[in-house]
Amino acid sequence: MELRRLGDGWPSWAGRAALVWSAGYAAGAAVAALTGPAFGYALLGSLHGTAAEWILAALYGGAAVLAGVMLRRPGLRWPVRLAWPVVGLCLTSGFGFLFSLTRVLFFLSRNQPPMDWAAWTNEGVAVAGSVLWLAAALAYRRRARGVCPHCGGGRSRVDAPRRTRAAFVAVAALVPYTVMKTAWALGSTIGYTGEGSPGLDPHYASDLALRLYAHGVDATAVLALVGMGLALALTTAWSARPVRPVLLGLGWAGAATLAPFGVFLAVVGTLMWTGAVDVGFAGHAPWVVLVAYGGFSVYGLALGRATRAYQLRTRRACARC
Structure with missing residues (x-):
């Protein structure tokens, strides 16, 4: 209480x-x-x-x-x-x-x-x-x-937008990364010119990750699929507890994390190609960092928009204003 x-x-x-x-x-x-x-x-x-x-x-x-x-x-x-x-x-x-x-x-x-x-x-x-x-x-x-400090005097749940397009943009942003990492796990080297296996360092990877990779499954690609599922889940009208707090928490955490992370990777990749820094991306083609990794930023922004729409659409009427 x-x-x-x-x-x-x-x-x-x-x-x-x-x-x-x-x-x-x-x-x-x-x-x-x-x-x-x-x-x-x-x-x-x-x-x-x-x-x-x-x-x-x-x-x-x-x-x-x-x-x-x-x-x-x-x-x-x-x-x-x-x-x-x-x-x-x-x-x-x-x-x-x-x-x-x-x-x-x-x-x-x-x-x-x-x-x-x-x-x-x-x-x-x-x-x-x-x-x-x-x-x-x-x-x-x-x-x-001069509006209600609790709800902001925003639109009602009936008028709230669904933002389905934002969810689809979030899904599309992760497709290049998912396809690329899966292709690497299946033996392809597209976008990779370095030595060894792309996308997995056996010196650091766990035994579980190595076993999955040997069967064509990249663990980070699986996480990307989970992220796609989260974006699509935000287009629903689930408002029952505890579903709503979980979706809002995951949605805002993913948006706050991945939106700046994609920009960071894109900037680091640009500095690497100009020779200003050396961060270990030397064996990757430019489009890998910009399209695949940079897609994290697009996903984060679209996820934030979809999360906000879900929050407005599923909230209860404010009893204080």
Whole structure:
């Protein structure tokens, strides 16, 4: 009952929670910079050290100041424009946590680097911060617009769009990747000019992954099919609990993870072809990174649109406005 009451009252406490979280996260970064313990603070998941910790302390300290302004001046419109980049900053800091499944899979494979539990925990805290800041930004914007802070005064479920096209776009975005990885598992080398088997490194792959690959099944292609199924499931009218929270959680998590991940891979691939960096994609044709891996970004964006439509279509009428 208390948890339900807490969830129902989120517009009233989200701003204060974002302020406390930002101040605490900034203080932790400053302590790490001053004393040197490995708290897991890093920029873009890879830039570690005192400089990165001070930068994060300054950024999240500024976020705490912004949260204070939002609490004291609820009628302004400009703070929310800065709140959305803070949400993105938190997701960037917690980017690795969104791929926790891959980190867990490390235990099922060989010769993987040891798990950095401090970094993993820190990234999880950052993801929690992104949720708090998203709630605070939504509540602040809705109050500034004079609409219901709980539902936003949006359209009713009857008028909500289905966005079936978005789901089909999400499915189509993963088709090149799925076909390519399956073709590689079946013995083809299309788009691959390097040595060894494309798509699978026997030095790291688990015994299960090797057995599946030997029978023409790539594990990541199977995950892509699951992602397609999720996109299509969002076109339905399932609203019964616990189905709805599960679909919304998977949909928003997939959108937040894969939309920036595809852009990251496309940028890295471009830098690799220009000779600026060497990240191990040398044996792949340019279209592999742009079309197959870059499709993750298209999938993430389309999945987010389909998830939003599903959320509007299946929500219950707001009893507070």
